[in-house]
Amino acid sequence: MLKIAKFIAHNATVVNITGSRLARTSNRFYAQTGSVEDKNITTRDSDEPIDITNPFEKDPQQCILCKNNITPHYKNVRLLSQFQSSYTGRIYGRHITGLCKQKQDDVERAILRAQQCLLMPGYHKDLDFLQDPKLFDPERPVRPHKY
Amino acid sequence: MPSYELALVLRQLPRPELISVIRRTAEAILDKGGIIRKLENLGTRALPHKVSEHGVVHRVGTHFTIAFDTAPTKISDLKEEFGRDIDIVRRYIFKVEEPEEHKCTLHEEMLPPAYRKDVQELIATAQRKQKPKYNYNSGLDYYPFQK
Numbered sequence: 493m494l495k496i497a498k499f500i501a502h503n504a505t506v507v508n509i510t511g512s513r514l515a516r517t518s519n520r521f522y523a524q525t526g527s528v529e530d531k532n533i534t535t536r537d538s539d540e541p542i543d544i545t546n547p548f549e550k551d552p553q554q555c556i557l558c559k560n561n562i563t564p565h566y567k568n569v570r571l572l573s574q575f576q577s578s579y580t581g582r583i584y585g586r587h588i589t590g591l592c593k594q595k596q597d598d599v600e601r602a603i604l605r606a607q608q609c610l611l612m613p614g615y616h617k618d619l620d621f622l623q624d625p626k627l628f629d630p631e632r633p634v635r636p637h638k639y
Numbered sequence: 640m641p642s643y644e645l646a647l648v649l650r651q652l653p654r655p656e657l658i659s660v661i662r663r664t665a666e667a668i669l670d671k672g673g674i675i676r677k678l679e680n681l682g683t684r685a686l687p688h689k690v691s692e693h694g695v696v697h698r699v700g701t702h703f704t705i706a707f708d709t710a711p712t713k714i715s716d717l718k719e720e721f722g723r724d725i726d727i728v729r730r731y732i733f734k735v736e737e738p739e740e741h742k743c744t745l746h747e748e749m750l751p752p753a754y755r756k757d758v759q760e761l762i763a764t765a766q767r768k769q770k771p772k773y774n775y776n777s778g779l780d781y782y783p784f785q786k
Contacts, residue, residue: 558743566646566733567681567704592745609646610700610729613687634749 555591556627557599564598566605569612574627575599578617587635589628640708642676642735647721648728649701650692651683657701660726665705667720673709686728693725700728706735 557564564572575584583603586596606612628634645668649660665675681702690697709717714732721730752758773784 552746553749554743555745558741558745563738592743592748594741594744605733608729609702609731610648610686610690611702618687
């Protein structure tokens, strides 16, 4: 009886003094519970955030000329006239046309070259191209007007 | 030898004379040791505005382009020669360039200013240009420089 009491007391002290040892002892005594804990640990790992690219990220925007892979050329007057005001013949800015910097630069250079070669008027749009479809609305620019 | 393109506007002429003008210009290129790659007729049509050249006002013209290869040193001679020809209203020689591979940068341009690379560079240069300023909380109880 005394032996049992001593044993219980010994065990009790072990439990009370070090809680951490309890887990170890329990592990040692009940191997099955230990395996359950291991499973828990593995599931917790799978729940952790994973390093992936943002799945909701949209495709990068492309300007209309890059999208259709068009290089503006000075002999392609019909295309160039679409970037010209029909009232004043002036070239619309990047905030209206919605082109990327490079393409806007190409368009402006091609228009100037066509005007030098007398292929294109400078103060109005060619009357043949007045009914062409509109690529953009100058009244509703992509970015606000300066004025 | 680099490739060039000669954009011509010829004055209104009957067909046989037009042919003789084109033959004259083509022979001028060949005499300078050039190679003709392509002849292109862009048609006879009303010019976008009246053009005064060689003391005559032109309202109708024939557009013609000649693609050719020649030494760069001969270009000024050709220009001078075509400039003297009274049947040629406009003459421009452009270098033919292969369109470069270009990736659309519209997406980066449409970002808010703080995220744009060019704006960040502007801010960095502005900060670099700022004069070093005396820090008043540096522990000294007097201003160490001459006022």
